[in-house]
Every structure is written in C-alpha cells, then in structure tokens.
Amino acid sequence: MLKNYLITAFRNLRRHKGYSVINIAGLAIGMASCLLIYLYVWHELSYDTYHADYDRIYRISTQTKNRGIAGCSENVADYLRANCPEVERVFRIQNERPAAVRVGDKTIQVENIKHADNDLLSMFRMPLIEGDPRAALVRPMTAVLTRAVADQLFGGGTAVGQTIRIDTLDYEVTGVVANSPTNTHLKFGIITSWASFDMIHQEPFRRTWDGGFFCTYVRLASGVDKSRFESRIASLIEDHAGESLRQRGEQARLFLQPVADIHLHSNLQWEQEPPGNVTYVWVLALVGGMILLIAGLNFMNLASARAAARSAEVGLRKVVGATRSQLLQQFMGEMILTAGIALALATVIADLALPAFNQLAGAQYRFRDILTGPGLPIMICVVVVAGGLAGLYPALILSAFRPVRVLKGATAKGGGGVMFRRIIVAAQFVMAIVLIAGSLTVYSQIDFMRTRSLGFNPEQKLVIEMPTNAVNGTNYKTVKSEFLSHTVAKGATFSSSVPGRWNYQWRTFPFGEEATNTHSVHWYQVDRDFLNEYGIEIIAGSPFGPDCNGAMCEGAIINEAAVATFGWSSPEEALTRKLWTANRPVVGVAKNFHFRGLQTAVEPMGLFIMGEDFRYLTLRLDASDVAAAVNVVRQKYSALFPDKPLSWFFLDQDFDKQYRAEQRLGMIFGIFTALGIFVAALGLFGLASYSAQQRTKEIGIRKVLGATEGSLVGLLTREILLIVAAAIVIALPLAYVAGTKWLEQFAFRTSVGWSTLLLASFAAFAVAVLSVGYQAVRAARANPVESLKYE
Structure with missing residues (x-):
C-alpha cells in the first residue's frame, strides 16, 4: 500500500511539473529563509548558555541614584569569599585598553585585553589547551592567550613559559585557551591575572566600597535561592560606605543579573561589550515566521486548488473499494512527501546561502549549526503540519462526493473551497504589505539617523588612537x-x-x-x-x-x-x-x-x-x-612612535558604526521581505495559471461571442485584485501601528508616513498585477478554436 502511494505521488509530481516546481520551490524558499533567520535568532538567544551550570551564574551589578552600573566595588568579591558559603566561586574582570603586544621582533595590536581572577577559567567554559587551569591566573604578571593570539605571536609553537611584552610590561604566558565563542559577552584575546592588575593600578579609590566599579561574577551553590541571596547582599555597599553615600545624596544597591540575560536584557554603564537588542531579535523571528506562513499557506492553497482535477481518480478509487481513511492517508502522505522534498531542497539552499548570510549578519555560522539548531526540528514540524493540512482538506472534500456523479463527468466542487482560497490569498498579502511597510520604515529611520545634523562636523576627520601614556x-x-x-x-x-x-x-x-x-x-x-x-x-x-x-x-x-x-x-x-x-x-x-x-x-x-x-x-x-x-x-x-602600531579611523565612518545593528536589521529585513514577496507572487502565479486553465472553455466561448481581450483580462484578474485591495485595507493600520511601536525605542526618530504606506500598497498591488496579469493576458490571447474544437 505504501509503495502504491509513493508511486502515485511521484507520478503526480512528474505529470504536473510546472505546478510541482512552483509548490516545492515556494515552500523550499520559505523554509530556507526561516532556517537562516532562526539560526540568527537562536544564536542571539543562546548567549552564555553553554557554560556548565549557567543558570547559577550571575553578575553583581549596582543601581545608583541616577544610573545602573555593570559592576560593583572590588571589595565585594573578597567579602563574598570570606562570608558567603552560598557562593561557590567568584571572579572579577576588567577591560584594558587595546595595546601593542611584542615577542622579539614581532608586534601585533590586540584589541580585547582583560584582567581577571583565576576562577574565570573554571566558572566559564574555557578549557586550557596549554597550561594548568588551577594556577594560570594566580601569580602577578602572568597572562593567558587565546589560540588565535598565540598563533599570531608564536606561529603555532608552544606558548606557555614564553614572555610577551604588553606595552612596556613583561608577562609570562601561563596558558592558552580556545578562541572565545561568538555567543558570549566576555570575549577576549589576552587575560592577565588580577594580581597583575593590582600591581599596575594602585589608585586609592579602588579599595573603597563606593569607589571603582568592576564586573564581578558569582556561581551560587546548588539549591541557593537567588532572590534571598540578592536580598542579603543588596545593601553591602551602603552598610560599608553609608555615611559617604548619604553626604552626597547618593545610593547604591547591589542586584544579580543572570549571565544568560546580559546580552539581550542589560544595557548598563560599563558593559563588557555593546549589548544586543532583543526587540530586533523578535522582529526578525516574526519576519521568519511570516515568510514561513506565507510559504505554508501557498502550499496549502495550491494543493486545495488542484483537488478538483483529481475527482475522477478519487471516484475510481472509491469504486474499487478505497475507504475514506485510505484516501486521507494517500492525500496527506503525498503532501507530506512533497513538503519533505521541499525541506531537503531548503536545507541545500540554506547551506549555499550561508556564506552570504554570514556576511550580512556579521556571524560565523556553519552548516552543522543548521542541523543542530532548533530551526530544523521546527521545519520538520512544518512539513508534517503543512503537508498534513494540505492533504487533509482536499481529501475530506473529494471523499464526500458520490463516485457515480464524479465518473459521469460532474466536477467536484466545494463551496467553502473558493472562500478558503480567497482568505488564504488575502492573509498572504496582508503579511506581505506589513513586511514591505516594515522594511521601508527601518530604512527610513536609518536614513534619518545618518543624515540628521549631529551638532558637530564629522567630515574629513582622521582619528588616531594614541599609545598608552604616550x-x-x-x-x-x-x-x-x-x-x-x-x-x-x-x-x-x-x-x-x-x-x-x-x-x-x-x-x-x-x-x-x-x-x-x-x-x-x-x-x-x-x-x-x-x-x-x-x-x-x-x-x-x-x-x-x-x-x-x-x-x-x-x-x-x-x-x-x-x-x-x-x-x-x-x-x-x-x-x-x-x-x-x-x-x-x-x-x-x-x-x-x-x-x-x-x-x-x-x-x-x-x-x-x-x-x-x-x-x-x-x-x-x-x-x-x-x-x-x-x-x-x-x-x-x-x-x-616607531615601536607602536598605528590604529586609526575616519570619524564619520566610526560614528556610523553605532547604527550597525539597525543597518543589519534593515538589510536582513529587506532581503527576506523580498523573498517573502517572491514566494507570495510565485504562489499567486501558480494559482492564476491553474485558474486560467480551468476556465479555458469559458474564455473560448466568450471570445467567440465577441468578448475583447481587455474584458477577458479584467474578468480573470478582477477577483484577485479585489482581494488584494481588501488586504491593503486590513494591512495598512497594522503596518502603521507596528512601525510606530518599533520607532518608539529611538530618542530621535522619523514617522510612518503616508508615503511609506502608499508605497507598500503600490508594491503589493504591482506584484499581484504582474503575477496574475501574465496568465490572464496569455489566456485572453489564446485561440478559442484550440479550446472548443473537441466540444
């Protein structure tokens, strides 16, 4: 039985090649788009979740009267070690300025240099390739390098035991760790011991409870209640420096931030790196979902539209004893198989597009990330659901008809089927218009920020980063x-x-x-x-x-x-x-x-x-x-400065980097919006082609009776264009509200103007006209003799 179903399914795919290509390609492009977008979303949401017991690791931050600070007094770490058995491990970490690093005659510029306690290596997943993790960052003037920096300095040779010079100070290399993964907010090239920091920086304010602020991380013991521990330490600074704070009208309360929340849910002063934007992540997730929904609805729509053409086959199967459940299995199996082929093609497309997407997203994703991330299981669910629904609806409609009527030539029609397809087309274009308007809004805001007067002149300015203390x-x-x-x-x-x-x-x-x-x-x-x-x-x-x-x-x-x-x-x-x-x-x-x-x-x-x-x-x-x-x-x-590498930038270009997240969002949004529109147009093209084919005899008769080509084109396009017009009416308020809501996060912003909404409407209308118009003109120009010569 299964073999018979498979043979029938492949026969249908071969017999209707044009329909099969449109249906499979549309769903494959939608799935591939969603795979890539969800790869980015998953990466952003997975920051610092790869550490062992990450759910017990927190950063201790400080809320003052006027600001939140990503750190606390240096004394907090010492206090926790001595007085809090709830704390398993604790470390401090501090950024250092980029510096020239020299070994012999070789000098490189390292951007990401940090000082940290040794517990960093055990709390965060940083396996040492060389060195002893228990002692690598204990002694003064010792340093741990990443594999990339070690290779630059030592060409792949042994690094541990070697001496490097950072600016004017010598450090012993005591360890080499794997390169920092991209999904962590603590990226570095070199880490020196906290004891080194103590020797170099002996400013008096460092040891005061209300003085310097340093990022401090703790791992709580298993079973410790985070809220109770947070309440216990909240007033530590005020307990030790309350009088000084009161004299200044200041306050300082400690609070815990889960390490996995820092990248997307923290924007405090002195963050270790610029945080991500959770709004942008969810916007792109929504874009991916809408593209997938457009593709899935296309798939179901084309499947239901073609159902009537198989009424004779269903009638014959019922005559020879096929039950309704067998018909359901056959139709659903065929559609799931077709969707499975689309998924296989989508995986290939995603792999081929991955280098371009990496450049677009500023990432380093690999094909195995597609296979191991959550995107593929989601797509498998889509295959089952979309394929099942695409087969379920036609099977239920066709299996309800009496085989005698069907075999005598009566066409299987479902009154609800036409309305169902109209609703699907309208839903697709509502989403398409919202995507177009959203993309235009993002680009409009980027242009607004890049062209607005800054209050200073950034043009023709070259900025040199001077060497430390030079x-x-x-x-x-x-x-x-x-x-x-x-x-x-x-x-x-x-x-x-x-x-x-x-x-x-x-x-x-x-x-x-x-x-x-x-x-x-x-x-x-x-x-x-x-x-x-x-x-x-x-x-x-x-x-x-x-x-x-x-x-x-x-x-x-x-x-x-x-x-x-x-x-x-x-x-x-x-x-x-x-x-x-x-x-x-x-x-x-x-x-x-x-x-x-x-x-x-x-x-x-x-x-x-x-x-x-x-x-x-x-x-x-x-x-x-x-x-x-x-x-x-x-x-x-x-x-x-003969011994110092030159680091410089143009001010206007460097300032523009602050809009990199918005530019990345705009590019990803724009490209995938275009793909979503293409998928919608592809489905509409296939639907129009099938509709014109079904009405061939009607068109022939109308032409014989004197109908003009223009009137026939209007007849074939009127319904679709009315549906698109209704979609525009529904979509414009949604696009306006969504765009306005997104713009609220900007202190200086443009607005969702009528030009944006009208342009989105015109684009959607143009796509519909081009998709349907070609088939309509082709059908209207056909020789009526060809369609009526056998009547």
Missing part, C-alpha cells in the same frame, strides 16, 4: 605640531574621547548642592582647539581662550542638556555656577551635539582641559587628496 600635558603640543607641519593636516586636536566612543561618566554636582542635585555627566578631557575643530557652537559664555595652553585650564564647558538636568533656568545662569569636577566654574554652554548615536537622547556633557588622558588625536585633513594624507599620517606616526 601623550600628556607636557608633550602634546610637540606631537600636534609634528602632524600639522605637513599641509595635508589643516587642523588637530587632542581629547580623551571622540563622538561615538566610550567616555568618562562622573558624578557631578554644583557646589553647595551635593546632597540634592547630583547627576551623572559625560566628560571629555580636551585641548583648547577641540570646539573649533569639531565645529561645536557655543550659545553662552565663551570657548576656551588663548590662556588655555597648558595641561590645565580653569573652567568647564557644558551642554544644554546639562543645564536642564541641573535645573538652571537658562545658559546664562549656568555661567554663574561652579561644578564639582576639579573645582571648575562653568565658562561656557555648548549647543547640544550627538556624542552618541541618535538611538539615545543627548545626555549631560562637559568639556574641560587636562592633559592627563589624551587618548585620541583628531586630524582635519585636506579633502583634495585623502589617500595621500593618510600616507603622510603613517609616516609621521612611525617617526614619533
């Missing part, structure tokens, strides 16, 4: 003059940060208002040319004057957001106040400028002159020959 208040003029000595550099300025990069955020208050008016303010250390070179407008007071040539300069400049935050009535009032930030009076108020992406509001910002931390040199280049200017910069840098 530039300070005593030599910065010499360095600047050397670069300005060539005509390619039209201007230069030093600063501790630049727009788009991390900057200091300090607790700041006006003198005399410490307990009542304390706020977190972003601060840049700059030289006197910063405002002029960046084109930042001063709306009250004055910029730093010519007397500000040394390492220090009295006075600070704040932005409009800071004026509003401190509750001052006007920029002019701010000029009469003095801020606790190196005891500086406010000498100027700058117009708000975007030092971070337009996803966030402009926060309080201040500038002051102090030559202690000049990390960046911004050069304004001659626009006539940028390539030549870059070569000159390389030569000048090599002469000044």
